[in-house]
Amino acid sequence: MTGAQLENILKKHDYQKSSLLAILQDVQALDNYLPRKTLEAMSQRLQVPLTQIYYLATFYRAFSLTPRGDHLVTVCTGTACHVKGAATILNTLERELAVQPGETTSDKKYTLETVNCLGSCALAPLVVLDGHYHGRMVGTKVLSLLKGDKKDASKKS
Amino acid sequence: MPLKSPDELEQLRTKILEERKAQGEKKGIVLCTGTGCRGAGASEVFDAFKKALGKKSAIEFKSTCCHGFCERGPITIVEPLGIFYQGVTPADVPQIIAETVTKGQVIEKLLYRDPATGQTIPTEKAIPFYTKQNRLVFGNNRHLDPTRIEDYMAMGGYKALVKALFHMSPEEVIEEIKRSGLRGRGGGGFPAGRKWESCRKAHGDIKYVICNCDEGDPGAYMDRSLMEGNPHSVLEGMLIGAYAIGSSEGYVYVRNEYPLAVENVGIAIEQATKMGLLGKDILGSGFDFSLVINKGGGAFVAGESSALMASIEGYVAEPRAKHIHMTESGLWERPTNLNNVETWANVPVIIEKGADWYASIGTQGSKGTKIFSLVGKINNTGLIEVPMGMTLREIVYDIGGGIPGGKRFKAVQTGGPSGGCIPESLLDLPVDFDELTKAGSMMGSGGMIVMDESTCMVDVAKYFMHFLKDESCGKCTSCRDGTLRMYEVLDAITKGKGKEGDIEFLEEIGWMTAEASLCALGGSAANPVLSTIRYFRDEYEAHISAKRCPAGVCTELITFTIDPKACIACGKCRKGCPTEAITGEKKVPHKIVQAKCIKCGTCREVCPSDAVKVA
Structure with a gap:
């Protein structure tokens, strides 16, 4: 995921911390998994601790932290x-x-x-x-x- | 243009109805493209109809969502005769158009054949699966293209909203719902009117209503089918509820795995907003209401009300203690009223037809109808809607058509992971909230999984504990560790490592899990174990003492053998065996080398002469 793509997603959700789940869903839809670099960038942009993002990403079944197969x-x-x-x-x-x-x-x-x-x-x-x-x-x-x-x-x- | 008054709404409805009347009794085709039928190939049938009919066809082609009889999908109905075709393939499409639609001739091979009588039945109404149902809420799906608000209008849609907004005070609406006896369809069965009342009375100017469509109960899909098939009925219910409570903002929380439900409710919100049925000053009443869709992340516990609200707020879905009710302090710490999809869809029916009429259906403590998903080892898999109080026997045998393959009924599991298994001796139990609870199970959201003699009850209990240990959010030690410990013990029992005292240990730990956990998920987590111990203790004992699985399911306790008399030495099992555990050659009966056998069941599956035995 490019920085611009992430920026678009964040913008779509108005940079709202409460939309974290929806933002993660959009990232996953685009990349098929949640790349660490993207999550780090997200943490910076939204001023949310990385641990909180990982808390969500590992709690919900819909997310994958590793790339998926073809x-x-x-x-x-x-x-x-x-x-x-x-x-x-x-x-x-x-x-x-x-x-x-x-x-x-x-x-x-x-x-x-x-x-x-x-x-x-x-x-x-x-x-x-x-x-x-x-x-x-x-x-x-x-x-x-x-x-x-x-x-x-x-x-x- | 948004509608500005109830009169404008009625004018629009009259216009739609007159246009339809002017077209006369049009020849039409109704195709179910609900999730069940899609899985069976309805999308291809849809394309075939579209292609065959072309753009300017005089034949009306309507694609609807679930009709309920999923076992027989894809389902096609030819109007105006109401001819019911099942298992339709794209190859059947030209014949349906040429013969049935054009000439009114019935195609025998596509009709439903009653297994009891062997006779074909041409219309939906006469099929036993449908005759015993009372499809108050779910029946409209068949007449609606969920993406067209006009269809809902033509059926009298949003009439109940007008009645509530212009002819009833909020208190009167609440009184009506209270008198109807409507109880929450999501699991707990809390009286909806009382919930609304306490939310209305709660302090605060901003209040929320939520529709819970996070249907995580495996084997239940009625909320999905309602949301996909008739989203406007849910919206109308929410609008009426919001008016009664004094709320102007609502949320629809939909499970991540239900993309079509998300899509259809999105379209419905858009259309209703355009028509002025959502937004500011609805129909000139001064009442404002708007709705937002939230997609879940795939967590069973998110269906619990406080966990769901945490999820909307952007946190992980962990429940909180409810010393203070959600109706006092819920979403963003404001008074919040949450009901599930089916509950909301019942509201317009009650307001339109009246509480007395509604309360005349059902039993003393449970009014109205309930939608169940009748699945598992049953002939007629599908969604059914029956009056509360119908017996399990009527549901399983009269509507469900009994157990396939002449096998013996063993149990029906209700209430999902929070429910329990009900044995054959209780088949005459009238199904309602209280009776199911007394039997050690619960209504839950309405899953009904039928099990036959080849289902192992210890394995079923293990299955649910596996599910719950994964889905427990981990907040309470009792639930997190209780479900895990129960799973470990059950796993050992199914592997022949069970020991004396295991059953008592399960009972003790089950009781503790129920007592010490915060939310209803933990509070009911032991039900699958406790109810199977209660009714099927002999199966547990067979596993523990005799190291035997009577149903022939638990792989470590069974052996596969080939009956030399039945074996025709065709070699299929030998070729299919992934571990080359089968010896033999042409004309010589085959044998399984037990040391190599991994009990995958492939040999039994491929054997044409049923020679592979399990004991």
Whole structure:
């Protein structure tokens, strides 16, 4: 993120300290994570201690302090997905990508994450790959999804 | 141009209705593009309809949000006949237009087929999933394009606001809500009218109203669907509430994971502002009200009222002690009234139809209807709205269509991470705030997760403790460490490391967590554990004493074997196994080498002859 981009975001929120959460959301939307340099600059510009910014950034699930991979794989672990086998799907992905939820593969290709519920319980268990919903997942289907199997129906949401 | 009086609003409504009447009973297509249907491919169906109909079509094409029957999405309804099509794909679009819309012919293969009778049912009204519901609040979604305020107007929208602003004093509005018996739909079930009254009576000239759309309860999505599908009903409720309380500023706090809800409520605010239904001197009444949207950061605890207000103020969402109520000192230390989406959406209905009418629905202590998300091991997954007091049996079997695959019902989990599991013996329990609490669960925001014999109740308790230990804000030791300790014990039990006394330890620590924590999240955190111990103690004991998981879920306590009689030696499991734990060749029944097996379940999933057994 350039200094000008950050300045635009801060300006949009009127340099209000109370808008910190919204500012962080905008930074994350642009960079896909919260770079330390940006947070430091933000701390300077808003005259807010860096610790307070980190307090927010680490409290809320929506933020990441490390760069994410090219592709984001999100496993819904809501209750409906859980009783329909989300844990198996997550285990399969952890094994295949060799990462834990919240981590990125060493080739920076995939980031694996979980979400508490996406409100698409009729499609449980659900996996989201780069914003595309893939419902009624099973272990083998999720593997073919990763391999970019074109036959797998992908639905934009 | 902003509307300046109730008359101008009525004139506009008459104009919209006359225009629609002049067009006659138009042929039309209604497509659900709510989140559930989108996930099932409704966006592609939408594009296909747009393309096929072109720009100047005489056929009215409307895209709405959730109709509730998510299991069967994408859902399309052909008007004026009301033909209900399910599981529609882009390939079906030309046929729907050519046959049903143009000629009125019904396409059999797209109709809903009643699993009980095997008969197809052509209209929505006749489908058992819908017939037993009373869709007071949620039913309008089907008629509304949420991005068009005209649709809401045509249905009588903002009439209740006019009634409140011009024919009722604020005190009368509060009295009406009190008499209706409306209780907060977000979880606690506090009487809404009483909350409004104490906020009105609180000292201070600046007061706030807040709509809580931080629906963090996993498995519940009714607030999302209301906000996405009928945002004006929420705004109207908030306007009436703000007038009654004496507030001119409000906030809508929406969960980060709900982008469509943010978008639709944003459009609704913009349209209402343009029409003069938000802003200064609304309809010439002298009443001012404006609304701001806040996006959450993805924290379950942010749904707690004091935590939510801290989040709006730009701090982390930590609850505070409530010796002083939010209605006295809430957001920016000013009197604040917070209700959730569904509560607000009930308000216009009550004001328009009257408290007596509303109070005639429901039970003694819980009035009106409630929207539930009926999900999990159930045939008809979706959102349902039923009168308070309907029994669980009616909900699960009559509306939900029972358990798939002929499996046996085990429990229904209500109230999310704060609730509990209700067993089969209580299926005739009338569902309302008080009965659920008595059964050791709670209403919560209305999640209902159905579980069958293949669901392990210890695993479910562990699941919720895992959730809660992650989501606990960490302010109170009792909640932060209590949920963690309970998780650790449950984790050990599911791994065959449970020991005598674990159940008693869980009960003790659960009690302590509930007693010593500040907010309702900690106060109810032990419910998933305590309720499963209460009703499914035998399952805990099987895990601890016999090192056995009766439901066949806990991987460390189960083994996968191949039944040589059922095995057709096709080799699929051998190829699929990630650890090469399966031996065998063509025509020789396969075997699993237990030392290599990681119990991932792939073999069972790919086996065409159901030969992989779990015990």
